[in-house]
Amino acid sequence: MLEVDGVSKRYGTVRALQDMTFAVRPGELFGFVGANGAGKTTTMRIVLGVLTADAGEVRLDGRPVDAARRRRIGYMPEERGLYPRMAVGEQLRYLAELHGLSAADARASAARWTERLGVATRVGDEVQKLSLGNQQRVQLAAALVHEPDVLVLDEPFSGLDPVAVDVMSAVLRERCDAGAPVVFSSHQLELVERLCDRVGIVRDGTMVVQGRVDELRAGNGGVVVHAPDAPAGWADTVPGVTASRAEHDRTVVTLAPGADDQALLHAALATGPVHEFTRTRPSLAELFREAMDHGEHAEGSAA
Numbered sequence: 001m002l003e004v005d006g007v008s009k010r011y012g013t014v015r016a017l018q019d020m021t022f023a024v025r026p027g028e029l030f031g032f033v034g035a036n037g038a039g040k041t042t043t044m045r046i047v048l049g050v051l052t053a054d055a056g057e058v059r060l061d062g063r064p065v066d067a068a069r070r071r072r073i074g075y076m077p078e079e080r081g082l083y084p085r086m087a088v089g090e091q092l093r094y095l096a097e098l099h100g101l102s103a104a105d106a107r108a109s110a111a112r113w114t115e116r117l118g119v120a121t122r123v124g125d126e127v128q129k130l131s132l133g134n135q136q137r138v139q140l141a142a143a144l145v146h147e148p149d150v151l152v153l154d155e156p157f158s159g160l161d162p163v164a165v166d167v168m169s170a171v172l173r174e175r176c177d178a179g180a181p182v183v184f185s186s187h188q189l190e191l192v193e194r195l196c197d198r199v200g201i202v203r204d205g206t207m208v209v210q211g212r213v214d215e216l217r218a219g220n221g222g223v224v225v226h227a228p229d230a231p232a233g234w235a236d237t238v239p240g241v242t243a244s245r246a247e248h249d250r251t252v253v254t255l256a257p258g259a260d261d262q263a264l265l266h267a268a269l270a271t272g273p274v275h276e277f278t279r280t281r282p283s284l285a286e287l288f289r290e291a292m293d294h295g296e297h298a299e300g301s302a303a
């Protein structure tokens, strides 16, 4: 389990992180989202020890992350950081050996990951000669080549074509299924929604929303009702309804988190026939916008 606990960080007068707190469990894919400058990269750099926190602690399996524990983390930094003039295979073997693998294991691991990530034919080429998307595949191979127990990836999907997105998604899911905690940042919210078990939304250096994707989406639900004989405002007095509006011949109702939709259904049926009663769920993008607008603290499920 990877825990970021009460981490704060300033760059001079800029407050980059304020009491940043979240945990990623073994076998969990955690999506880290937030506006530009929200503090995602700073958090990841602190996890990897590239930066030191002013306050708070990062723990791996309950213990502060020291040099030995840090070696168990696979990291894809935002600034990437491969050696442009070194050949792909040589670079991966070097990184694996740097993390303690024997020469034979490093060779086998580099071969396995370049094959898995579709860059096996490029092992002899300098990194700078690869397209950006292929460099990114190599960057993921670099994060994985020492067989880490934990993955921390800063925007691994940016700039990838749809096929590469599928490869990257499959590999991340695979590592999770093997029991690793995996955290990655992304601005591609549809992808995060589809891929992640849990998400955290960061605003101004603080985690403002976190929870299971399905629970967060279910918690703020709405209902579209088509009850043609219902009088205007029929839903307004139903318990649990926080807002309702007419949209063409439908009523669009917002329910409070956890409200019973059956009370609404009974109220609709009491007005006459009901031809449609559909639960709608906000997308992660809508939840994100809401979190940016309001910024209140909200917990989807216990962290």
Ligand SMILES: Nc1ncnc2c1ncn2[C@@H]1O[C@H](COP(=O)(O)OP(=O)(O)OP(=O)(O)O)[C@@H](O)[C@H]1O
Pocket (backbone or CB within 6 Å): 011, 014, 015, 016, 034, 035, 036, 037, 038, 039, 040, 041, 042, 043
């Ligand atoms: N080296 C630095 N010196 C001064 N301020 C910095 C430095 N690095 C980051 N910051 C500031 O810290 C805040 C958090 O930046 P950070 O890069 O962590 O955000 P981010 O969520 O990763 O953003 P993005 O989505 O744009 O990558 C921002 O206000 C940024 O301007």
